[in-house]
Amino acid sequence: MLRLEKLTKVYKTGDKALSDVNLEVPKGQVLALIGPSGAGKSTMIRCINRLVEPTSGTVTLDGVEISKLGAGGLRRERRRMGMIFQEYALVERLSVMENVLSGRLGYVGFWRSFLRKFPQSDVDEAFRLLDRVGLVEMADKRADELSGGQRQRVGICRALIQDPSVLLVDEPTASLDPKTSRQIMRLIVELCEERDLAAIVNIHDVALAQMFVSRVVGLEKGTVVFDGAPEELTEDVLTRIYGQEDWSETIQKVEDDDEEDAAK
Amino acid sequence: MAISTNDGVKVWQRRDRNGQLKLWAMWLVGTAVFMWSWQQISSVTTWAFFWDAPRIAADIGGRAVPPRWSYMDQLWEPLWDTLNIATLGTVMALMMAVPVAFLAARNTTPSAMFIRPIALLIIVSSRSINSLIWALLLVKIIGPGIFAGLIAIAIRSIGFCAKLLYEAIEEIDEAQVEAITATGASRWQVMAYGIVPQVLPAFAGISVFRWDINLRESTVLGLVGAGGIGLQLQGSLNTLAWPQVSLILIIILLAVIVSEWVSAKVRGAII
Amino acid sequence: MSAALDARVGKPWKKPPFIASSALRWTMIIGSVIYLVLAIGSFDVNWARVYRGLDRGWQFFVAFTHPDFVSRAGEIKVGMIESVVMALASTVVGIAVSIPIGLGAARNISVLPIYLVCRAIVAISRALNEIVVAILLVAIFGFGPLAGFLTLSFATIGFLSKLLAEEIEDMDKVQAEAVRATGATWLQRYVFGILPQVIPRLIGLSIYRLDINFRESAVLGIVGAGGIGATLNTSFDRYEFDTAAAILLLIIGTVMVLEYLSGIIRARVQ
Structure with missing residues (x-):
């Protein structure tokens, strides 16, 4: 269970990215965070694992108050929060296998990791995960030789090998084509189900979000303006989040997509 | 193609209109600095040596050829x-x-x-x-x-x-x-x-x-x-x-x- | 579970080595080790002398806290002016000569014989160390800043011509073609079609070269080619570390100012 209470972030420039955000994500729930760019989606995700230091408020994961931890404690808790990034953020010049194994860094001492002497159980788990996403043959390729969709799969493996209890997913499909986007989203949701993982998926594509998740949270100017099931996302709600636009197209498209999916 | 030529000329005209004086002033200062520098160098130079230089260069060149190949033994270390x-x-x-x-x-x-x-x-x-x-x-x-x-x-x-x-x-x-x-x-x-x-x-x-x-x-x-x-x-x-x-x-x-x-x-x- | 997975699970994993051939890898590793052992072994260090020198080194270090600009102020002033003058004059002359040579050394606008001659000049200028050139020029022209000035001009030519030539080779050919299409003479072609494109970059490079020339002018004095180096050399010979510290501080200061200025000018031009 992940709980955010009165989470607020004010940047040095004075921009208020988040104000008094309260949110509870139970175990195993995949939640989509939607909102216009600049609404604070990315900041919120980064405040949870403190890549961005929140100004005030608390973040609690399974009873541990993350916002209070010191450097060592924070590192230990970060292991339980897998993160998936917009531009994959793989270390381009390392091999796929090294990228996956880097998810275990929090569990391995410096010299072992420096010499790439990871425990056999980690190595096996890395291969199993790569096999699960269909990339086991790519293990010794360099990350920059992979296509966008393949890189994001490696990113997913890196997050999962941490053995996390929550996934923080930041715009996983922003740099992918529509088909690959869907495959990646489906993969994330499936894996969360398999492992009973909670996930916050920060996503700007409303249709894609509606297709896969059970709960949608709308963020506008740093505050939660919508929290409910995907079916409840009406034109009014979207207008509240994104401003005045013609939304019938978007919503229509979702229905079409669903049918298409069902037909397969 | 003609447009790009035009473009090139236009860029120059604009700069000339606004910066003409500045540009000339910079050239003037630059030239003055260079002349002064040159005068400094020339004032401490024995020009007789300078006019003699081709002869000396030829002389040194003549003596330097051929290189003493046997000296190589002492150069390896x-x-x-x-x-x-x-x-x-x-x-x-x-x-x-x-x-x-x-x-x-x-x-x-x-x-x-x-x-x-x-x-x-x-x-x-x-x-x-x-x-x-x-x-x-x-x-x-x-x-x-x-x-x-x-x-x-x-x-x-x-x-x-x-x-x-x-x-x-x-x-x-x-x-x-x-x-x-x-x-x-x-x-x-x-x-x-x-x-x-x-x-x-x-x-x-x-x-x-x-x-x-x-x-x-x-x-x-x-x-x-x-x-x-x-x-x-x-x-x-x-x-x-x-x-x-x-x-x-x-x-x-x-x-x-x-x-x-x-x-x-x-x-x-x-x- | 796929066959590919079966093949790998339970087996140790190693990072693929940088050099794939293990024979070549080991040859290189063993070769480097042997070289290092031989090289370090051939160093004959007189540690007693080094130890005695530490004291002097400390004196020199301390000298930086109280540099002496005054005792040899006259010599320092003459040396600094000479260095600056050499740097300025050689940069100007170097640019002037570099432009025709740079144009000649650009394969796309030059004819083969001129190209070869210009490239040869560039290659010789770049291969010869400034100090070596200075020694020869001092032997020919006698002691003094003229030899230093000529040395730096020669070095500047190699540096700028090469970069200029590369710049021209990279540049947009269409623009040069356009000028040719208007029926311009070859001189007009250079002046209107090519120079405007490379001038901003040329200015930036020239300022950078001025910076280098000043630094170099500080050492040419050691071989008698004028500039602050001679004063510095003398102060070391006399063990006047306070004066030496003062001179070094002046050099560092001037270099920093030049670097700062060149940064500003380059940013504005480009």
Whole structure:
């Protein structure tokens, strides 16, 4: 269970990215965070694992108050929060296998990791995960030789090998084509189900979000303006989040997509 | 095509309209500075020597040919020393330049207020002073010999390598660092996985580049007594042994060509 | 479970080595080790002398806290002016000569014989160390800043011509073609079609070269080619570390100012 209470972030420039955000994500729930760019989606995700230091408020994961931890404690808790990034953020010049194994860094001492002497159980788990996403043959390729969709799969493996209890997913499909986007989203949701993982998926594509998740949270100017099931996302709600636009197209498209999916 | 010509002319017209006077003033000042500089040089020059120069050059040239090939026997050892000064000097410099670069880069320095300025000071003082001056100084302090040359090359190279390296560190993709941090990695692990792989190609390029420069510089360190083939050059010059001088110059030229070839090959292999 | 997975699970994993051929890898590793051992072994260091020198080194270091600008102020002033003058004059002359040579050394606009001659000049200038050139020029022209000035001009030509030639080779050919299409003479072609494109870059490079020339002018004095180097050399010979420290501080200061200025100018021009 992940709980955010009165989470607020004010940047040095004075921009208020988040104000008094309260949110509870139970175990195993995949939640989509939607909102216009600049609404604070990315900041919120980064405040949870403190890549961005929140100004005030608390973040609690399974009873541990993350916002209070010191450097060592924070590192230990970060292991339980897998993160998936917009531009994959793989270390381009390392091999796929090294990228996956880097998810275990929090569990391995410096010299072992420096010499790439990871425990056999980690190595096996890395291969199993790569096999699960269909990339086991790519293990010794360099990350920059992979296509966008393949890189994001490696990113997913890196997050999962941490053995996390929550996934923080930041715009996983922003740099992918529509088909690959869907495959990646489906993969994330499936894996969360398999492992009973909670996930916050920060996503700007409303249709894609509606297709896969059970709960949608709308963020506008740093505050939660919508929290409910995907079916409840009406034109009014979207207008509240994104401003005045013609939304019938978007919503229509979702229905079409669903049918298409069902037909397969 | 005609448009691009037009464009070119237009750019020039605009600049001329607004900056015409400024431009002329700059030219005037520039010319005046140059004339003054030239006058300074010419006032301390014995022009008789200058007009005599072609004859002297021909004379020296005549005496320097043919090079004394048999002198080669005595050049192998200083050549080996020169190579060692350049190579070990580069290695030593790199070992010191890496920490300095990490302390100087904005995104890795532990303290931008205190430590970064110190690192930058080290870089600036090392870079501003030519290795020959460092050698001159070190010969006075620790005595003549290749050790002084080695240290001189090392000190001079720290700043150069550290500067290029810290610029490379500042240009890395922060997202990769963020991703490694998010896994719960320690500070050193973030360094080893997130930063080092990104700067490694730059590091290799810088090393080879500096090694090439160092080989050139270490050929003349002997002039101030800091070992290497320059020592033989100095000795030959002092005794006006021009055939030996010409042989040494040929050897130096060859060494430079070889080092440039090696560094081009290595850089090609890495990048 | 796929066959590919079966093949790998339970087996140790190793990072694929940088050099794939293990024979070549080991040859290189063993070769480097042997070289290092031989190289370090051939260093004959007189540690006693080094130890005695540490004291002098410390004196020199301390001298930086109280540099002496005054005792040899006259010599320092003459030396600094000479260095600056040499740097300025050689940069100007170097640029003037570099432009025709740079144009000649660009393969796309030059004819083969001129190209070869210009490339040869560039290659010789770049291969010869400034100090070596200075020694020869001092032997020919006598002691003094003229030799230094000529040395730096020669070095500047190699540096700028090469970069200029590369710049022209990279530049947009269409623009040069356009000028040719108007029926311009070859001189007009250079002046209107090519120079405007490379001038901003040329200015930036020239300022950078001025910076280098000043640094170099500080050492040329050691071989008698004028400039602050001679004063510095003398102060070392007399063990006047306070004066030497003062001179070094002046050099560092000037280099920093030049670097700062060149940064500003380059940013504005480009």
